[in-house]
Amino acid sequence: MAEFVHTKLLSHRRVVTGLNAAGQSAVIIDAPVPVLADINAALVWQSKVQPADNSGNADTAEPYTVAMLHNPGSTFAICTFPPGAREHMHATDSIDYLVILSGAVTLVTERGEADLGPGDLVVDRGVLHGWRNLTATPCVAVAVNVPAHPVGNGRTV
Numbered sequence: 001m002a003e004f005v006h007t008k009l010l011s012h013r014r015v016v017t018g019l020n021a022a023g024q025s026a027v028i029i030d031a032p033v034p035v036l037a038d039i040n041a042a043l044v045w046q047s048k049v050q051p052a053d054n055s056g057n058a059d060t061a062e063p064y065t066v067a068m069l070h071n072p073g074s075t076f077a078i079c080t081f082p083p084g085a086r087e088h089m090h091a092t093d094s095i096d097y098l099v100i101l102s103g104a105v106t107l108v109t110e111r112g113e114a115d116l117g118p119g120d121l122v123v124d125r126g127v128l129h130g131w132r133n134l135t136a137t138p139c140v141a142v143a144v145n146v147p148a149h150p151v152g153n154g155r156t157v
Contacts, residue, residue: 087130
């Protein structure tokens with residue numbers, strides 16, 4: 001299993017609530033998001049079923065993989081599009097909600113593109129798409145992925 005490291009690029013604080021031993025609401029995690037040094041996404045949290053099971057206080061963060069997009073639950077991740085990143089066209093059987101936090105990236109589809117910057121919001125509904133960053137700085141985004149029925153030819157990853 002890969003070792004967790006904290007990188008400056010993806011150093012975001014993660015605050016997670018739950019119930020303490022007395023059954024009262026409490027902050028159960030207040031720490032940086034654990035990230036892998038060799039991947040451009042870090043899992044903040046995940047639910048492995050829908051509806052989510054909010055019982056217990058186990059930390060659900062683990063190394064992010066594309067396979068997580070095919071679980072019946074949801075994922076909440078920080079994604080980085082590094083400088084020079086070229087689009088890898090792909091589709092998922094999910095609905096993805098993204099918020100651009102910093103930098104710039106271009107969303108590429110079969111029939112058009114959208115240049116995005118801080119504060120821009122994306123709802124990707126499982127269509128064929130890719131991401132391109134031809135700037136000199138990384139683009140950082142937050143993404144929430146929820147399973148969805150396939151559209152078009154369905155997932156490619």
